[in-house]
Amino acid sequence: MGEIDLSALIEEERRAEELVKRAEARASEILRRARERAKAIVAELGRVDEEEVRRSELERLDRLLRELEARYRERIEALKSRVASRWDEAVDLIVAYLLGGRPCGRGTRPRS
């Protein structure tokens, strides 16, 4: 029985180890680049142009104020229109009240 030549086997194991080490190094490089890219992403996408935001927020607030102003103007016009539509009846009703209607004041007058 002759001896088995294991040198090929040993060589292959060495190559295998190298292959795995290269893979690990590549993996490490992939992760390093990913982390770098991640930092860049956070810095880039997380950036806010304060002046732009300020300008747009002020515009939004101005718009809201203009809308509010318009709503108030509408309310005023609606109020005037409601009263105008029943003006004569309202005046009649007030006259009737002034000239004798509901109670409006009572009390005890102190002696002077």
Add this chain to the structure above:
Amino acid sequence: MRARDEAEVLRVLVEEIRRAAESEASRIVEEAVRKAGSIIEEAKREAESLRARRLEEVRRRVRAEASRKIAAAKMRLRSEYLSAREEVIRSLLDAAIERALRHMSEGSDLYRRGLVNLVVEAATSIDSSRLVVLCNERDRPLLAELAPKIAAEIRARTGRDVSVRVADETIRCMGGVIVCDESGRVYYNNTVEARIESLRRGALTELLRSLGVDV
């Protein structure tokens, strides 16, 4: 034959070692690629969240800076609305007072009936059988004429027998009456001025609401 078998076994073993190594290497790289993908995705989420926080922070700062301006604008609008409302109410009241004054100066039927109502309304609130009515100089003769009718009206409405006397002294008012008991301590102010004041204090809003007009 044996040497060939040994060589074959070695070849298989070598092959197996190579395959295993290649597989492990692939797994390591694939795992790294997968992790890298996760890192990038996580970074995007973090960036998004960071951006949202920064945006909100800047907006909050701007809103705080602008809050005084906004509050002042709201107050101005509210004040403009109230002024417009006041103006509408004042116009209505002016028109009504003007018409009421015409009725009063003409001694119209409406005012004569109104005077009776004003005294009766006051009388029902004063627990006395002797009532004194104070009015302006213009209305004194009219009330003296209406006094019996007023007493009858009080009796009809309340079942009370009441004497109604128009005071010699007069008061300064547009119209209407002050009714008091004989001592002059308990009184009921039903002058037109008192009724105008009552309208201003809120009765007008109620009156208009009864017409379906909200002010």
